[in-house]
Amino acid sequence: MFISLNSHATSDIQKWxxxxxxxxxxxxxxxxxxxxxxxxxxxQQLTPDMFENSEICKGCHxxxxxxxxxxxxxxxxxxxxxxxxFKRASKATxxxxxxxxxxxxxxxxxxxxxxxxxxxxxDQHLPGVNCEVCHNIVGISGNDNGAYILSPNKEKHVKxxxxxxxxxxxxxxxxxxxxxKSEFCSVCHNVSHPFNSTPIERTYDEWQESxxxxxxxxxxxxxxxxxxxxKDNPGRSAxxxxxxxxIYSHEFTGGNSTLHQYFNDPESAELxxxxxxxxxxxxxxxxxxxxxxxxxxxxxxxxxxxxxGHKLPTGFPEGREVWIxxxxxxxxxxxxxxxxxxxxxxxxxxxxxxxxxxxDANGNVVDLNVxxxxxxxxxxxxxxxxxxxxxxxxLVPEDLSGDVTINANLNYWPFPQQLVDELLGEGKLKVDxxxxxxxxxxxxxxxxxxxxxxxxKINKKQLK
Numbered sequence: 245m246f247i248s249l250n251s252h253a254t255s256d257i258q259k260w261x262x263x264x265x266x267x268x269x270x271x272x273x274x275x276x277x278x279x280x281x282x283x284x285x286x287x288q289q290l291t292p293d294m295f296e297n298s299e300i301c302k303g304c305h306x307x308x309x310x311x312x313x314x315x316x317x318x319x320x321x322x323x324x325x326x327x328x329x330f331k332r333a334s335k336a337t338x339x340x341x342x343x344x345x346x347x348x349x350x351x352x353x354x355x356x357x358x359x360x361x362x363x364x365x366x367d368q369h370l371p372g373v374n375c376e377v378c379h380n381i382v383g384i385s386g387n388d389n390g391a392y393i394l395s396p397n398k399e400k401h402v403k404x405x406x407x408x409x410x411x412x413x414x415x416x417x418x419x420x421x422x423x424x425k426s427e428f429c430s431v432c433h434n435v436s437h438p439f440n441s442t443p444i445e446r447t448y449d450e451w452q453e454s455x456x457x458x459x460x461x462x463x464x465x466x467x468x469x470x471x472x473x474x475k476d477n478p479g480r481s482a483x484x485x486x487x488x489x490x491i492y493s494h495e496f497t498g499g500n501s502t503l504h505q506y507f508n509d510p511e512s513a514e515l516x517x518x519x520x521x522x523x524x525x526x527x528x529x530x531x532x533x534x535x536x537x538x539x540x541x542x543x544x545x546x547x548x549x550x551x552x553g554h555k556l557p558t559g560f561p562e563g564r565e566v567w568i569x570x571x572x573x574x575x576x577x578x579x580x581x582x583x584x585x586x587x588x589x590x591x592x593x594x595x596x597x598x599x600x601x602x603x604d605a606n607g608n609v610v611d612l613n614v615x616x617x618x619x620x621x622x623x624x625x626x627x628x629x630x631x632x633x634x635x636x637x638x639l640v641p642e643d644l645s646g647d648v649t650i651n652a653n654l655n656y657w658p659f660p661q662q663l664v665d666e667l668l669g670e671g672k673l674k675v676d677x678x679x680x681x682x683x684x685x686x687x688x689x690x691x692x693x694x695x696x697x698x699x700x701k702i703n704k705k706q707l708k
Contacts, residue, residue: 278343278347278354278355278390279343280340280341280343280344280389280438280439281343281344281346281347281348281354281389281390281438282347282385282386282388282389282390282391282431283343283347283351283354283355283390283391283392283393283394284385284391284393284394285355285393285394285395286382286393286395287395290355290356290394290396291356292352292356292357293398294356294396294398295352295356295371295376295380295396295398296375296376296398298312298371298374298375298376301375303414304412304414304482304483304484304485305375305481305482306483307479308481308491308494309375309494311493311494311495312374312375312494312495312496314495314504314507314509314511314512315494315495315496315512316496316498316500316503316504317372317373317374317494317496318372318373318374319372319503319507320348320349320350320372320373321349321350321353321369321370321371321372322369322372322507323349323503324506324667324668324672324673325503325563325659325664325667325668325673326345326349327364328667328668329612329614329667330345330349330361330364331361331364332612332613332667333345333613333614333615334360334361335361336613336615337615339360339361340439341438341615342359342360342361344389344390344438345361346359346360347389347390347432348373348390348431348432349372349373350370350371350372350373351373351377351390351392351394352370352371352374352376352377353370353371355394357370373432376396377394378423378428379403379404379405380394380395380396380397380403380404381393381394381395381404381422381423381428382394382395382404382420383422384422384427384428384430384431386431387427387430387431387434387448387449388430388431388434388435388436388448389431389434389435389436389438390431390432391431392431392432400416401414401415401416402415402416402417402418403415403416403417403418404417404418404419404420404423405417405418405419405420405423406419406420406423406424406492407419407481409486410481410485412482413484424462424464425462426448426451426452426457426462426463426464427448428463428464429447429448429463429464430448433445433447433448433463433559434446434447434448434449437615437617437618440617440618442602442617442618442619442620443620444561444602444614444617445558445559445560445561446558447554447555447558447559448463450553450554450555450558450627450628451463451553451554451628454553454554454627454628454629455628455629456553456628461553463553464492466553467496467497467498468492468493468494468495468496469492469493469497470493470495471497471515471518471519472518472519472521472522472551473522475490476489476490477490477491477492477493478490478491479491495512495515497512497515497516497519498516498519498559499516499519499520499523499557499656499658499678500516500658501513501514501516501517501520501658501676501678502657502658502659502673502674502675502676503658504516505674505676506673513676516678517676517678520656520678520680521678521680521681522551523549523550523551523552523556523680524547524548524549524550524551524552524556524566524626524654524680524681525547525548525550525681526545526546526547526548526568526652526653526654526681526682526683527545527546527683528543528544528545528546528650528652528683528685529544529545529546529633530542530543530544531543531544531685531687532687533687534687534688534689534690535640535648535687535688535689535690536640536689536690536691537640537641537642537643537644537645537689537690537691538639538640538641538642539639539640540637540638540639540640541637541638541639541640542635542636542637543570543635543636543650544633544634544635544636545568545570545596545633545634545635545636545652546631546632546633547566547568547598547626547631547632547633547634547654548626548630548631549626549627549628549629549630549631550629552628553628554628555623555625555626555627555628556598556625556626556628557598557599557625557656558625560658560659561599561600561601561602562602562610562611562612562614562659562663563657563658563659563660563663564599564600564656564658564659565591565597565598565599565656565657565660566597566598566599566625566626566654566655566656566680567584567591567595567596567597567598567599567654567655567656568583568584568595568596568634568652568653568654568655569582569583569584569585569595569651569652569653569654569655570582570583570584570596570636570650570651570652570653571584571650571651571652571653572638572648572649572650572651573648573649573650573651574644574646574648575646575647575648580638580640580641580644580648581636581638581639583595583596583636584596584653584655586661586677588662589660589661589662589663589664589665590660590661590662591660596634597624598624598625598626598632599624599625600620600622600623600625601620601621601622601623602614602617602619602620602621603617603618603619603620603621604616604617604618604619605618605619607619607621609621611663612663612666612667640689644689645689645691646688646689647686647687647688647689648686648687648689649684649685649686650684650685650686650687651682651683651684652682652683652684653679653681653682654679654680654681654682655677655678655679655680656677656678656680657675657676657677657678658675659675660675661674661675
């Protein structure tokens with residue numbers, strides 16, 4: 245059964261149940277013509293000529309087009325990490341996952357061009373997630389794995405969008421409540437393993453279960469604005485359009501500054517960094533007043549998710565990682581204790597990281613071979629409006645004196661450098677490590693005698 249244009253998919257109870265498994269090839273062909281993706285259409289067969297070139301949209305929507313052109317959506321088929329992983333997955337599964345991957349990276353390519361992983365080779369270009377994709381989605385049939393209903397209508401020339409009073413001299417317009425809701429995003433930002441239903445990415449579910457949903461804050465309210473905290477973006481969506489209080493930005497800003505750097509777009513890369521910097525805070529809690537040479541010291545650090553309407557971090561679980569780089573430096577700037585350095589393209593063992601770890605059927609960690617995923621081994625990410633407190637205990641050197649400076653940096657990368665080097669080759673793509681936020685403090689180190697003298701003085705005062 246299809247869900248209508250203004251409806252939302254699945255109840256809270258249903259989403260935790262494994263989806264119904266189709267028994268026969270005939271059932272698959274009838275209900276899921278692009279299996280194992282959940283994509284459907286309202287037509288028997290789509291052809292490329294049913295979709296207009298996005299360049300045509302540029303004529304009236306020039307500013308929106310320029311925003312989209314810089315976006316991750318526009319680059320979804322050309323993303324080098326996606327391409328490398330897709331090639332691996334397609335080869336390992338003998339093409340079984342092709343539709344599953346292409347459904348969200350080139351919907352037009354899958355539904356009308358019989359796209360396969362082989363099309364990644366050579367000069368053949370497939371459209372990414374462009375104007376004709378989003379504005380021809382007439383409904384959804386679920387909340388994951390490309391469960392959109394794509395139905396271009398070139399005869400009536402109808403484009404769907406979020407304005408009930410929109411009009412155009414070039415095409416017909418039709419209001420779609422779905423385009424204003426997070427459910428629209430859910431079809432590609434919830435990902436389940438296509439054959440065993442393991443929940444791999446759950447960005448939509450994370451939002452749905454958060455206070456942001458309760459408050460009516462949609463994905464579009466954060467990711468389709470000019471920047472973090474900017475609620476109003478006055479202007480016109482088309483050169484002849486109405487003046488409005490808010491125009492949706494089509495940069496779809498997230499946290500992947502690395503990809504924007506790869507495509508030589510420093511402006512969008514910096515916008516992504518701003519998004520990350522607005523997402524979290526870090527502070528010391530239960531901080532010692534002084535340290536004592538030769539003794540252990542403990543510092544507690546609190547990281548809070550204050551700006552992301554989903555877990556921190558979210559998305560691509562093989563790569564996304566937020567971590568604390570905790571460094572204690574003596575007066576001469578020599579580090580006496582550190583946890584969270586990047587070593588050989590990975591965060592070092594013992595690093596306090598916020599991330600998902602996926603596993604195979606035998607419980608082994610899976611990092612690149614996502615088709616082998618069978619379970620979630622751990623999830624240390626921070627909930628929306630949630631926080632995590634971590635401890636650092638270190639030995640203060642016997643011969644240390646003076647002050648020390650304690651730095652705690654909260655960092656993010658979309659993929660570890662080692663993973664990128666393995667996929668693309670060393671030196672092909674430099675991962676951008678973003679410092680989301682940081683805190684530091686200076687604290688005096690006392691020798692044991694000084695500490696004892698202070699303690700005796702305090703005791704005498706208390707006795708009086």
